[in-house]
Amino acid sequence: DVADLPGVPEWLPDHLREDGIEELYPPQGEAVEAGVTEGQNLVAAIPTASGKTLVAELAMLSSVARGGKALYIVPLRALASEKQAEFEQFEQYGLDVGVSTGNYESEGGWLADKDIVVATSEKVDSLVRNDAPWIEELTCVVSDEVHLVDDGQRGPTLEVTLAKLRRLNPDLQTVALSATIGNADELAGWLDAELVDSDWRPIELQKGVHYGQALHLEDGQQKRLAVQNNEKATAAVVRDTLQDDYDDEGNLKEEGGSSLVFVNSRRNAEAAAGRLANTVRPHLTDEERTQLADVAAEIRDVSDTETSDDLADAVADGAAFHHAGLARGHRELVEDAFRDRLVKVVCATPTLAAGVNTPSRRVVVRDWRRYDGTAGGMQPLSVLEVHQMMGRAGRPGLDPYGEAVLVANSHDELDELFERYVWADPEPVRSKLAAEPALRTHILATVSSGFARSREGLLEFLEQTLYASQTDESGRLESVTDDVLTYLERNGFLEIDGGELDATSLGHTVSRLYLDPMSAAEIIDGLEHWQRHAGDADSGTDEREAAEGGFTTASELADEATAEASGDTDPDEISALGLYHLVSRTPDMYQLYLRSGDREEFEMELYEREDELLGPTPSEFEDSRFEDWLSALKTARLLEDWAEEVDEETITERYGVGPGDIRGKVETAQWLLGAAESLADEVDADVARAVSEARIRVEHGVREELVELAGVRGVGRKRARRLFEAGIADRAQLRDAAKPVVLAALRGRRKTAENVLENAGHRDPSMEGVEPDPDVEVDAT
Ligand code: ADP
Missing domain, CATH: 1.10.10.10 (Winged helix-like DNA-binding domain superfamily/Winged helix DNA-binding domain)
Structure with missing residues (x-):
């Protein structure tokens, strides 16, 4: 009973009851018995949706009640805001919650006054590196999804960070939350912790595989689930889930429900949502259509991008996609509409399996393989991951049980999927630190x-x-x-x-x-190479100047003409492409994959633009180095296109990526170019200004003349261009601009225009009664 919890703040039991929590779930009870509210270290390995968050809250709240300070480590930046929102419910009792993500270099001094801090493991690692003084005041740390220590990319950071925190403060309470894994006892041993290892779930889960015209469930049941016309199996499952279920006498047994579909990439999530919208549309009531249209309009208001449009279109039909590349506003709208049962199907990537706290009647794991650059080619997902996705099935109190299915395309695959995932136990997690x-x-x-x-x-x-x-x-x-x-x-x-x-x-x-030392070495080499090379170019210029009194050769004239035509005013200026290529070839940038048809194209590019690159091109005989060099060039060209205002859609087509991937590359480039600026100082390379300019341009995705406008919150690259075309060139001009001009340039969107004017510091941003200026003609491109 929530009234019998030792060590928790006195307001907690009433608060929990208000939330409909009268009794702890059995694994939560075990955690309390193990001492989680009294400072005891704990590893809790329990299935998704079985109440891990409350275990964390019990630990943190009781620690704070004893005068301490708690840290909650999330595995993904996208989850930080979700947890923050969750913990902010305690602010009414005087607790302060802070969230810290991004911006690795700061020490986050303002977090010193918070009772609960939410941060990614990378951020915590960087806070420790930057000597944030409050780190030593921590009394409780919770590590969410601790099984991710197994992840080759990010696991080691989590592992080392926990070790450091525990070393800094030997009395620190460590609570590690994990999915059910094969070796939770080893984690508990490592952390000197008590162990709660349970597969209890608040609602029963039936796993299975769809094949042919039936759902094959693990208890041996076969449910007829026919695939109609030319639809895909996933569509058939989603359609079946939507339909009300009647018993033999025609009484309603079960009302239609929603589905969560997991696919292997952001692109696939977007495509699948678009297709499944056709499946959902005929099942919507008029009332639902009206409400969905409102949600779609809110989505379009969040941002003016292709993704936003696609998402709004799908949502209007009751379908949605969800992945880490979505804007926070978009994610929240989708999750709320799904929880309100307006959106009937969400197509998501596995990374967010943990995040979408939105149980649905059925889960479909459509893709069980995913592209893996390091391993080369498509690789099967781990049992652990598939079980985590499946765990999202079943709405407590609403469904008799949840159903989670994989999709097989042949009889052999049906057998394989049962063996591989349905009957299999999750793998043990292994440290990847020795890499x-x-x-x-x-x-x-x-x-x-x-x-x-x-x-x-x-x-x-x-x-x-x-x-x-x-x-x-x-x-x-x-x-x-x-x-x-x-x-x-x-x-x-x-x-x-x-x-x-x-x-x-x-x-x-x-x-x-926060750089990989090898990235730093690469960047320094590149900058030093350029300095030496710029020295050569300088003497070249001198010679040319010296020769100017004499003859000018035809080729010199031609050179100058080309330089002028390409706007290349200063031959000594370090090229933005060169810088993008430099950061793209570091191990901290996940390079674009070179498709078979790409090689020739980028070899051509390489020979045309080799002079701009910062460092000697590896020989073609060094196969893998040369290949990396080309992949880095492809990545750099994407960044260059972005900074040249090429529109998002063209970029996604040209490079075979999704809008979220562009954002990912841009953010990484921004961070690495920022680092390059600091390193340039360290090695006295005189390039800081050029690097900074390249960074700002890639950050906003604009040419130089728009840098200032695009920096105004709410403006962005497309709107900056439109405002510029309407004669507004910078922030000051925007602040003083005539409202009808701004409104017309922003295509009559009043709310947007008001926001933008307010952010630019306009005295009276209200657009009430203002009509767009009919004379402003804006080129949409
Ligand atoms: P997990 O973090 O394990 O995936 P959550 O902590 O998000 O799962 O819990 C899933 C849902 O169960 C939440 O909506 C939560 O409010 C609810 N819940 C948790 N504990 C209890 C409880 N003891 N009684 C009733 N509902 C609970």
């Missing part, structure tokens, strides 16, 4: 922030990681560590004196910038 890129980054950071000052101290620290507790290969950690130390010393990040370790000034900078 060299991970250790490179974390060893430098560990030394730089003073956690270890000697080789022995470093090894002792690494002993506290999950990796050390899992490995039986003695000596492996030590030998990789030595390799990494040698690399870091050779590249000037560390000094090794006997057994003593010391980060150089450059090493400190790199650690604070």
